[in-house]
Amino acid sequence: MNDHEPSTLSRRRFLILGVVTATAFAMPPFISLKAYAATLEQxxxxxxxIQVNGQxxxxxxxxxxxxxxxLREHLHLTGSKKGCDHGQCGACTVIxxxxxxxxxxTLAVMQNGAEVTTIEGLGLPDNLHPMQAAFIRHDGYQCGYCTPGQICSAVAVLEEIHHGIPSHVSPSLTEPPRLSAAELQERMSGNICRCxxxxNIIEAISEVAEVPA
Structure with missing residues (x-):
């Protein structure tokens, strides 16, 4: 800087220095080639x-x-819904x-060799499972998002009661569980219906439960 040049920065030089400084702070730290290669690993x-719906x-x-x-992304069985993705709503329930x-x-690899039944495997539109038909008759759904999980859970609930698996309402192993609204509500408590x-869901389950097997 000579004696005739002002001591203050020009607006142009100020802007250039600002851009250079901001870029320096925004740049990521140096990444080694080994670390970079690790990010590219599969x-x-x-x-x-898995036996899914008999196949x-x-x-x-x-x-x-x-x-x-x-089920959803690889097999395109989208009946099982992703609700909370934390096991709190029951929309993804399968058997x-x-x-x-x-x-x-549960991880897919943990179910290697398992027999899995989804809502698609319970019944078809022209051949509904009794539980599916009962849900329709009793309006056991509104938006329908939780319905596949509700139905799968309801089918399993009746199997639990049939085999005498206890619950908080019927904790005794010496007597079969009581088929009551309170019993069904307790067993279905993991399936949330935001509607x-x-x-109506309890009425549908009760109807199917009263039909002789």
């Missing part, structure tokens, strides 16, 4: 074979894939080896 994959399905999935995502489970909480069709 996730661990595994083959899993053997062999999939190669990321080991972190949930059963719900395997695995005779037990109802939240498919969002509030609970009384």
């Amino acid at each position: 996730p661990p994959m595994a083959k899993v074979t 053997s399905q062999t999939l190669e999935v990321d080991t972190r894939t949930t059963l719900l995502d395997a 695995a080896d005779g037990r109802r489970i939240n498919s969002c909480l 509030g069709a609970y009384s």
Whole structure:
């Protein structure tokens, strides 16, 4: 800077310095080639074979894939719904080896060899499962989002009662569980209906339960 040049920065130089400084702070820290290569690695994959609705399905999935995502994204069985994805709403309920489970909480690889039944495997439009037909008769749904999980859970509930599996309402192992509204409400408490069709759902389950097997 000579004696005739002003001591203050020109507006142009000020803007240039500002851009350079901001860019320097915005730049990410140096990443080693090894670390960069690690980010490009494929996730661990595994083959899993599951009997889904009576058909053997062999999939190669990321080991972190949930059963719900395997059903929806790989097998395109979208009846099972992703609600909370935290096992709190029951919209993803399916029946695995005779037990109802939240498919969002179990990994697909954990169900290798299992027999899984989804809402699609219970019945077809021209040949409905009795529980599906009862839900229609009793208006056991409104928006329908929770209905597949509700129906799968309801089918499993009647199996639990038939086999004498206790609940908080009927904790005794010496007597069969009581088939009452309170009993059914307790057993269905893991399935949330945000539309509030609970009384209709209980009526539908009660109707099916009273039909001789």
